[in-house]
Amino acid sequence: VAVTEKNIVVLVGGVGGAKLALGLQQILKPENLTIVVNTGDDFWHYGLRVCPDIDTVLYTLSGRVNKENGWGLVNESTTTLQALRDLGEETWFLLGDKDIATHMLRSEMLRRGYRLTAIVARLARGMGIGANIVPMTDAPVATMVNTDIGELEFQEYFVKHRWQPIVKSLRYQGIEDAQLSLEVKEALAKADVLLIAPSNPWLSIAPILAVVGMKEAILARDIPRVAVTPIVEGKAIKGPAAKLMNELGYEVSGESVAAFYEDLITGFVYDVRDKDINKSNGTKSIALDTIMLSDDDKARLAQQILTWIDEKELA
């Protein structure tokens, strides 16, 4: 089977994960790509259910994303937000007018009893996306960030306080009731390759791995399982990954990330800029250019990763 005919499951968070997903979308048939998305960032905001990571993936894969930010929609207006401000509200979370339609349709379907998985499929269809975008679970999970200024809901930490509080620990509220959906189970069961995107390991990937049965379902598969570093030259490409690692007591490096995933992965993709990486932990690894600026970069990296996996038979 050609590498691009294989069934790929990729675990992703927000912006960084969506980039690799877009790369994979460019080189795979839609039916061969399943993107399992973190929902620990989801929250209720002004009566609407907002799923930031899912929406970043939806907007990126449909070509509607605001490329400057990496999230939100392009050509977006903020009439509703301004009206909320006129009513005396604070509105620290940016909601665009078109973006709000996504949240309204989702919230209505939740009210009617649809599972989040079905809702995301409806949204993906409405945006013309063929790949399978699946939430990590249908149950509500909330990543809670214990910081020096107290425990914060994720979006309070991330957006309202711009990830400046010092993180002491994390917990995933509701995770004990979060089961694997049939869709995630089936995708893992037929996967030929599992990828972990260059997303924040603690804030984006750990909640996915914490879903009841997720790790077991992944480890049950004797397939290549490969993570891509979100750390390049001791820095995060975007967001709080490096700062967070420091605060949690990790060395800020690709090795730390590889070690974090160690029991789960059979291969690791470092960045080519990190020349002095220590590969002594036994995981097979490769150094690639993991910085994805253009859409071509994304397709190129996706292709390089799959080709490497194919050649090395990394199961």
Add this chain to the structure above:
Amino acid sequence: VAVTEKNIVVLVGGVGGAKLALGLQQILKPENLTIVVNTGDDFWHYGLRVCPDIDTVLYTLSGRVNKENGWGLVNESTTTLQALRDLGEETWFLLGDKDIATHMLRSEMLRRGYRLTAIVARLARGMGIGANIVPMTDAPVATMVNTDIGELEFQEYFVKHRWQPIVKSLRYQGIEDAQLSLEVKEALAKADVLLIAPSNPWLSIAPILAVVGMKEAILARDIPRVAVTPIVEGKAIKGPAAKLMNELGYEVSGESVAAFYEDLITGFVYDVRDKDINKSNGTKSIALDTIMLSDDDKARLAQQILTWIDEKELA
């Protein structure tokens, strides 16, 4: 006490009721005016709690209403609605971008456990309205319309089907659990005059009167209780009142409306265009120009009604 120093409570529905409320607002101190609004039209739409009559009153009294329609906001855009359409939705109910902010703030406060009365007060404050706008009850009530094409939720009947189905009967779902709020009780207890606005008696006023204890609380007050006709020359000023009366077997006239309110009112305001009105039913009545086109018309009618009540001592 001068007529404009008296405490006025007015029962209203949507557009017609809001017009009289605006007239009263122009001639009364804000603290002397309480507007009790029908909430039987309220519904969930795309995840948001929409209260059409309350919003019409809010927008009218804050000077933000789209005067051409009588409802909705002026200078409104529909970016979100268009985005919902782009996702493949039908969107038969018009939601403007600024309007959506009202629904979002309300829905969020409902989620947080606030009573609708407190929410409406918050919205009124945010729009700079001094008069007391109070929902008829804090409990959710849904006017259900039994028609020749089956039972419809109110907005389905009214907006989706443009009140074209033939009405057989009405019921107010949830009304048995709808209690008088403290705010409505207090307003009625200190009222010097009770008015019933020229709103649809069956669709707008009847749900208010059906709230548990409402009729009793009104009848307990030995004060002038005066209704204004929504029917002029056998026609409704706006909306389905005349068509509905026909379908329910009533003669379409001010007299029919007066008779509908008979056990409740001590006075009735006909329109001056109806010369041949039969005043034999014992209720004191006056003929006034009840058509309110300009804001001055509204203030004039409000003033005429209160002056008449004052002179006739209609208790």
